[in-house]
Amino acid sequence: MDSTFDVLIRNGYVVAQEAVVDIAIDDGRIAAIRPEIAESGDTELDARGDLVSPGLVDAHVHLDMALSATGDRRPRNNERRTDRIDAIERTAAYFAETDGEEIEARVRDVAGRAVTNGVLHLRTHAYVDSEVGTDIVERVAAVREAFDDRLDVEIVAFPQGGIGRDEGSADALRAALDAGADLVGGLDPATLNGDRTGTIETWFDIATDGDADVDVHIHERGDTGTDTLRALAEATIDRGYEGRVTASHAYALADAATGLDGDSSGDDGGDRGGRGDRDDQLGDAMETFTAADLRFVTCYGSTPRGMPIRRVHDAGLVLAHGTDQVHDMWGAHGNLNAIEAMLVQSLKLDGYATNDGLACLWRLITTEGASLLGRAEDYGIEAGTPADLVVHDARSPQWAILERNDPRYVLKNGNVVAADGSLAGTRPSPSGRE
Amino acid sequence: MDSTFDVLIRNGYVVAQEAVVDIAIDDGRIAAIRPEIAESGDTELDARGDLVSPGLVDAHVHLDMALSATGDRRPRNNERRTDRIDAIERTAAYFAETDGEEIEARVRDVAGRAVTNGVLHLRTHAYVDSEVGTDIVERVAAVREAFDDRLDVEIVAFPQGGIGRDEGSADALRAALDAGADLVGGLDPATLNGDRTGTIETWFDIATDGDADVDVHIHERGDTGTDTLRALAEATIDRGYEGRVTASHAYALADAATGLDGDSSGDDGGDRGGRGDRDDQLGDAMETFTAADLRFVTCYGSTPRGMPIRRVHDAGLVLAHGTDQVHDMWGAHGNLNAIEAMLVQSLKLDGYATNDGLACLWRLITTEGASLLGRAEDYGIEAGTPADLVVHDARSPQWAILERNDPRYVLKNGNVVAADGSLAGTRPSPSGRE
Incomplete structure (x- = not known):
């Protein structure tokens, strides 16, 4: 035989x-x-x-608030463009008021959708604040355990209210690392938190204490955003954290690459369109990013049209993709479908509809994602x-x-x-x- | 009982x-x-x-060249951005050299996909020129007959080479109306054909002789495009053809609405991005369009980000949607899926991701499409x-x-x-x- x-x-x-x-x-x-x-x-x-590929990677998603926009004929909180401060308040209320079992059931539902769509590795953010503490992290960790034979999940503890605005959230962030979170999260140090240097220092204090990596949302735009990315890279080097820090969204990369003028920090994603007449701002900053091995994630619902994906890859830096929302209160879109997301990117971004462009987008959801998650050695x-x-x-x-x-x-x-x-x-x- | x-x-x-x-x-x-x-x-x-809707409408597609990009691992003719003149030559060669049975089989295949996707009414362009004459129109008409219990099909005879460049194509266009075509097609009178007034006159001469409606591709941009749209509307009024003429693509609507400066005619679709400092050019022209009841179709692969969809609808004018390509030599995208196309539009265009924006996009593929096809009375x-x-x-x-x-x-x-x-x-x- x-x-x-x-x-x-x-x-x-x-x-x-x-x-x-x-x-x-x-x-x-x-x-x-x-x-x-x-x-x-x-x-x-x-x-x-037909094609056989390694498992797809979704490098940035908020499983914890998935499906919070569903249930009505008209998607909830989608009557107008998302206002960040409103959404932060809605999010806090959602987690404070929604039954933990229900949240866990939704996370389980969408984890299954990810697998069905071929996504086998993902990094999710999970909400922490002074009120709910580590409850949400624990719910997401429970689903991770239930899916441990189907889906690799990294959890970023995400103090969305801002540690500079919600004092107890820094403690919750520390506690989350004991409750199942793998990474330290955060957002917009210069604008939302109002203290770029102090906020970044606190992130790293917590991360180094727990020997955890860092993945923070940097929505800040224009010069403000570039300065924040540079400060993040410099802190990364100071702390010996090279290769362990991700800047999610990093819209400022697109602004710097396209020479968007002016300081337009704090705006929501989307594209700012216009091309100013300043020089390319990206060149200088790229050296610092490279020294720090700073990693980036972009998300199709908000990727600016001018995001310099090829240029970041060509510089040897990691830039991966996440689907971000799954029909939640920040955006009604999102099917946890990495391939569908790349279809959108190919028709939305400048210059990615050609065969080489499509190949580049494919890397976002495969090899780049694996590198971001530290799986490059065991991937392929x-x-x-x-x-x-x-x-x-x-x-x-x-x-x-x-x-x-x-x-x-x-x-x-x-x-x-x-x-x-x-x-x-x-x-x-x-x-x-x- | x-x-x-x-x-x-x-x-x-x-x-x-x-x-x-x-x-x-x-x-x-x-x-x-x-x-x-x-x-x-x-x-x-x-x-x-769940939702029950009327059949979806695809108001602009090229069934005749569907799937001409398939067959290889790398989609054909997708190594770089489409150059219009190259593509026109490729198209002529494709129709001259490809077996008619094969073309018909592909049309049949994708007609089935349309139905599967809920598209029950469509308007397709079908290629004519001095070499193939009405052969392609006849192939498409044969599939229409085979699908007559499943799909309503209007056929536009489309002299893609330009009646000003390929002299015999005007005769082929006339003959096509006897061979099964319903409408007179054409493209870019001022640039590709090189004679705006003469080309438009010829279109209307042929159309009025055959009592056929008109649907022409107007890719021309900026002032050139606006002037062409206005000339088309004026000719419509002169000929008593109000409500019977469609300008497909009409990128210039977006240029006029966003104040794009300069004369940038003849470019391929996509978005020109920048916002100039000129006044809104659209207002004046809209009056002429309204008097002519000129109709418009936009296609998701090339809709400019600033296309003023709501404004055109609010003016009482018809603006519908077509998926345009089905994996063909002009574009490797396209699944004849009107809903997928609107998903892309909602993430690509400025201001259509909200609930009202999504409702507006839904009208593009339902009621607006029905109006364009003259089916409004029997639709709903x-x-x-x-x-x-x-x-x-x-x-x-x-x-x-x-x-x-x-x-x-x-x-x-x-x-x-x-x-x-x-x-x-x-x-x-x-x-x-x-």
């Missing part, structure tokens, strides 16, 4: 090999990759010549890496984005955890959603 | 009624709409409280109208766009023609696509 593998994926197109191959899986890891594998598999999946389709794989219903990364089909199979550690738009172990409803 | 209806849709949310109702269908038309219908239906479909969910209906997997138009789910059921003349992502009479493959 022939020897067998646990799983064999037949006829998968693998980009790194530029070839259609068979992929053998044993004990949750890739055991062999060859044009044709003679042995059989206990489970055999036919990729039909090669013998020995964990069998976290997606069999797509598309011929290539470009076609996966253009056609936006549901993955045919999603495998975590060699197990099929989702297929054709449904989680494994669940029956598709007639409508195809659970 | 109770009297019965042919079909009953139970528990459908209808926007016009702001209520969940039962919809009875007899002889292909809506027979009754009531909160609860006591009689039974030979077929009963449960909408579960009320007793007596044809039962061309979509049962969505979403609570409302806003949620349909945000969630981008496949429709649960698509009905044409009261028959279920597609369900859950598959055409009726076809079995879904394991991957959910045919």
